[in-house]
Amino acid sequence: xxxxxxxxxxxxxxxxxxxxxxxxGRSYEVTDTKGRFLANAAxxxxxxxxxxxxxARKAFGGWSGATAYxxxxxxxxxxxxxxxxxxxxxAEVAAAEGVQNRRAEAVVDAAIDRWVWYAGWTDKLAxxxxxxxxxxxxxxxxxTPEPTGVVAVLAPQDSALLGLVSVLAPVLVAGNTAVxxxxxxxxxxxxxxxxxxxxxxxxxxxxxxxxGAAAEVGPWLASxxxxxxIDLSGVDDPDLARELEKAAADNVxxxxxxxxxxxxxxxxxxxxxxxxxxxxxxxxxxx
Amino acid sequence: MTxxxxxxxxxxxxxxxxLRRFLHGLPGxxxxxxxxxxxxxxxxxxxxxxxxxxxxxxxxxxxxxxxxGADTPGKVRSLCAKAVRPDPTDPSTPSVAAVCVYGDxxxxxxxxxxxxxxxxxxxxxxxxxxxxxxxxxxxxxxxxVAAGADEIDMVxxxxxxLSGRYLQxxxxxxxxxDACGEAHLKVILETGELATYDxxxxxxxxxxxxxxxxxxxxxxxxxxxxxxxVTLVMLEAVRDWRDATGTLVGVxxxxxxxxxxxxxxxxxxxxxxxxxxxxxPDLFRIGASSLLNDLLLQRQKLASGHYSGADYVTVD
Numbered sequence: 001x002x003x004x005x006x007x008x009x010x011x012x013x014x015x016x017x018x019x020x021x022x023x024x025g026r027s028y029e030v031t032d033t034k035g036r037f038l039a040n041a042a043x044x045x046x047x048x049x050x051x052x053x054x055x056a057r058k059a060f061g062g063w064s065g066a067t068a069y070x071x072x073x074x075x076x077x078x079x080x081x082x083x084x085x086x087x088x089x090x091a092e093v094a095a096a097e098g099v100q101n102r103r104a105e106a107v108v109d110a111a112i113d114r115w116v117w118y119a120g121w122t123d124k125l126a127x128x129x130x131x132x133x134x135x136x137x138x139x140x141x142x143x144t145p146e147p148t149g150v151v152a153v154l155a156p157q158d159s160a161l162l163g164l165v166s167v168l169a170p171v172l173v174a175g176n177t178a179v180x181x182x183x184x185x186x187x188x189x190x191x192x193x194x195x196x197x198x199x200x201x202x203x204x205x206x207x208x209x210x211x212g213a214a215a216e217v218g219p220w221l222a223s224x225x226x227x228x229x230i231d232l233s234g235v236d237d238p239d240l241a242r243e244l245e246k247a248a249a250d251n252v253x254x255x256x257x258x259x260x261x262x263x264x265x266x267x268x269x270x271x272x273x274x275x276x277x278x279x280x281x282x283x284x285x286x287x
Numbered sequence: 288m289t290x291x292x293x294x295x296x297x298x299x300x301x302x303x304x305x306l307r308r309f310l311h312g313l314p315g316x317x318x319x320x321x322x323x324x325x326x327x328x329x330x331x332x333x334x335x336x337x338x339x340x341x342x343x344x345x346x347x348x349x350x351x352x353x354x355x356g357a358d359t360p361g362k363v364r365s366l367c368a369k370a371v372r373p374d375p376t377d378p379s380t381p382s383v384a385a386v387c388v389y390g391d392x393x394x395x396x397x398x399x400x401x402x403x404x405x406x407x408x409x410x411x412x413x414x415x416x417x418x419x420x421x422x423x424x425x426x427x428x429x430x431x432v433a434a435g436a437d438e439i440d441m442v443x444x445x446x447x448x449l450s451g452r453y454l455q456x457x458x459x460x461x462x463x464x465d466a467c468g469e470a471h472l473k474v475i476l477e478t479g480e481l482a483t484y485d486x487x488x489x490x491x492x493x494x495x496x497x498x499x500x501x502x503x504x505x506x507x508x509x510x511x512x513x514x515x516x517v518t519l520v521m522l523e524a525v526r527d528w529r530d531a532t533g534t535l536v537g538v539x540x541x542x543x544x545x546x547x548x549x550x551x552x553x554x555x556x557x558x559x560x561x562x563x564x565x566x567x568p569d570l571f572r573i574g575a576s577s578l579l580n581d582l583l584l585q586r587q588k589l590a591s592g593h594y595s596g597a598d599y600v601t602v603d
Contacts, residue, residue: 050594057597226596250593 016055017204033098059205149228397435512542541574
């Protein structure tokens with residue numbers, strides 16, 4: 001019997017529910033922690049970022065308008081499909097982060113559990129972040145959390161899967177749509193996550209995943225007037241972070257600064273609170 | 288391609304038979320060739336200063352259009368305001384060429400635009416279907432001209448054209464042209480209903496022989512509306528018409544042109560088919576509504592160096 005030819009995978013971007021190559025035609029070499037070749041990943045350009053923002057904006061109405069219950073079901077479904085790809089995630093995390101299989105398994109389990117945890121928050125957010133406010137008049141007065149809009153996420157550079165899930169999932173909970181730039185050196189788990197998202201009822205454009213360099217794509221996302229918030233978690237260089245924060249100020253984006261974070265710790269509410277706006281309405285009592 | 292045009296050309300329109308003989312004697316369009324040529328030209332890349340120039344040119348060529356049953360006086364006024372000053376945040380943005388509305392709203396647009404130099408185009412002759420008696424079509428045209436329209440967009444009777452009654456179409460266009468008086472006449476061929484490129488070429492010639500100042504692809508109510516190959520065939524027709532008669536006829540693709548990239552492709556097509564002479568709002572127009580916002584976003588991007596968003600242009 002003849003040897004089978006190897007079927008190699010092309011790692012592509014995830015924009016608007018499709019898997020295009022980079023508009024620039026570029027790719028870069030991804031290696032494991034010991035420098036051995038793993039794959040060629042697409043090297044996203046500013047135009048890929050622009051297309052991703054357009055797709056995210058287009059998807060915003062539908063995703064933010066879906067009921068919280070429905071969003072929760074869709075996000076839970078993502079966790080289900082991740083579970084089915086567990087072995088693939090484990091192999092990729094082990095290669096990317098240079099850890100033993102057992103440790104990689106623990107990371108993947110934690111990532112899936114984190115996704116489930118955030119999925120549960122969709123229909124509880126309003127109760128916890130919202131309030132019924134007492135006012136001096138015959139009115140009901142409610143404050144409710146509303147999604148901020150399109151959120152650009154520069155994902156953590158070190159933790160390729162758990163870190164990514166920990167920054168992406170909270171963006172989606174309230175109904176925001178996301179443009180994610182994955183870890184530069186460890187993009188493969190992000191590409192696999194995009195394949196999970198494409199097959200788990202998440203509408204196209206709600207999550208867009210780019211692989212490339214934060215220093216190249218970051219400034220375009222930070223200065224883009226159609227992006228409403230930016231998470232700088234994956235920016236390691238403090239000068240770049242400051243620059244991006246400055247660019248983001250142009251249209252008063254919400255900015256989350258980079259900080260050293262323990263991805264295994266209880267994530268708490270802070271990331272859920274970061275990507276919502278508070279809407280307060282008055283309603284007359286009676287009649 | 289060389290054309291043998293009957294001399295004098297007017298002889299061709301003496302009878303239905305002569306007209307058919309002439310129109311069917313026009314060389315057939317190479318469909319694969321036309322589509323290939325259009326697709327090939329669409330790959331041209333226009334960047335930096337050339338792009339900035341092309342964007343401003345495209346803005347100056349727009350017939351800013353609203354042709355909805357739900358049009359209100361308020362909507363037409365805001366359309367006019369936008370036509371004069373498309374981007375209030377940047378006074379260097381040029382005005383568009385014209386606004387295009389239904390006949391009953393022409394007076395309103397004229398009141399607003401006054402002598403600002405912008406043209407007012409009215410669709411007439413039972414737009415978009417063209418199914419009415421000639422008297423109604425002519426009355427429609429005269430009313431729009433009397434209300435202040437200086438450009439009339441008429442539709443041809445596709446039913447008559449497709450069943451071969453060319454002389455009827457010819458005489459109708461000529462009669463409407465007569466009713467226009469001073470106003471420019473744009474003849475809408477509705478290429479989406481003409482089925483073949485050969486028909487597009489024949490309809491283009493027919494319209495030009497009958498006195499059209501512009502030939503226009505579509506009403507925007509039928510899909511497909513304007514496409515690059517169809518526009519290419521029409522541009523070739525005006526080029527051949529110039530060679531045969533020495534007069535210049537304009538072309539207006541309309542419908543389905545929504546992005547800056549699309550608009551620039553049309554400009555490339557014009558430049559490569561009929562030359563730079565046609566790259567002026569007097570001879571090339573783009574009928575569009577949402578295209579203007581995309582052009583403005585691109586313009587803002589070039590000026591500011593960062594991407595703009597839909598929050599920074601008006602909602603139409």
